[in-house]
Amino acid sequence: MDKELVLGIDIGGTYTKIGLVDALGNIFQTKQFATEAKQPYTTFLGRLKTEINALKSGLQSNHQLLGIGVGAPNANTHTGAMENPPNFKWGNTIPVAHSLKELFGLPIIIANDANAAAVGELEFGMGKGMKNFVVLTLGTGLGSGIISDGALVLGQNGMAGEIGHVNVNSSLNARQCNCGLLGCLETYVSVTGMRRTIFELIAEMRDDSPLRSISFEAMTGEIISEAALQNDAIALKAFEYTAEILGIQMADTAAHFDPEAFILLGGLSKAGDILVRPTIESMENHLFVAYKNKVKVLISDGPGEHTVLGPAALAWRMFTGKSKEPHMV
Structure with missing residues (x-):
């Protein structure tokens, strides 16, 4: 039987954390890397793609990646973009959801990082x-x-x-x-x-x-x-x-x-x-x-890597029909 997982991405001003999470909130594996928010967005996107592909390489044949949830500063769930995020030099409107959709072809949902954290506490915390x-x-x-x-x-x-x-x-x-x-x-x-x-x-x-x-x-x-x-x-x-x-x-x-x-x-x-x-x-x-x-x-008493649970919870709610938040299909 296939093991279904989603990818949670927590974009912070200093570090970005990514993790594969199952429907019960169990974290399969995680990675962390420097966001380098002062560098161009394309630099971050290239690094993110590399790190996600490295994480996916650890998947077994019976693992199925369903979609991606993202938590990021000033992320607008309706537009899929980060809008005027402080401490980032990526421009005024950063089309994160569209970028990830183009890279991985999976359903994407994004929310403000604190909103994602709230959903993580609702589902798993x-x-x-x-x-x-x-x-x-x-x-x-x-x-x-x-x-x-x-x-x-x-x-x-x-x-x-x-x-x-x-x-x-x-x-x-x-x-x-x-x-x-x-x-x-x-x-x-x-x-x-x-x-x-x-x-x-x-x-x-x-x-x-x-x-x-x-x-x-x-x-x-x-x-x-x-x-x-x-x-x-x-x-x-x-x-x-x-x-x-x-x-x-x-x-x-x-x-x-x-x-x-x-x-x-x-x-x-x-x-x-x-x-x-x-x-x-x-x-x-x-x-x-x-x-x-x-x-x-x-x-909340979760360790640092648990920040991926919020974005992952967004994605799981998308697939279980609980979510009222818009997402990219």
Whole structure:
């Protein structure tokens, strides 16, 4: 009997991960390579083709590759393209789905990376069995994906759920976002936002901290989280400040969607309770009474290679008839 698989592709600003996944979410094999987002798109496409062909070479005669799911920054499910992605030098509109269709001749489905992550949690992760939840990816920026009544919320233009770009500070000294706006949530709640907060606290606080010797660019979410877990005063203060802002926005989001849970992913989530406890406290303090003590805050515990599960889940939903998202046939 044939073993059916799909290919999941997670395109990140630094690394791209690809993996073959079965219908139960078991990862057959994965590969990772540098995206080189500053190089031309054709360079990336050539490398991607090589890596996918190498992955496919490990397939056995009874394996059948059905299709490809893709998660990528600023990907529009309706058009199949990445549109004005920050930190990429590939142009304003990158026809990823069309490119892959031409290369491999398989059905293609693509979504914003955080939307893909939400579908992955719905099918294979902590959202399994839930119908209403919100995924927040706390990485370089803040991505979000919304599942409502068991379906991914896309919106009119395929770009719904950009919670990272709601305004949380309307003052003149609000932080500048890469999107061009001032005061976006992700400038405060993300690895980049935490870096800004920590460097402000380094200037204000006298406490000794290993964070003082780390450059802005080298300071990862994992480094910040580890410092907090070691009771570093600056890191703990930064998490306290970040959690307060995040909790307020989660309370606002709960008023819009009435979710069963928020599921947190990404580098900052590695801090565990140091992030979750004050976030829940802040959220509960600002929740409308109808939602109090009803919304869970969970941390996804999947390892790094599990990022391919979101795109793979998109593809499997396409073949099982669950998907309402458009795809290229």
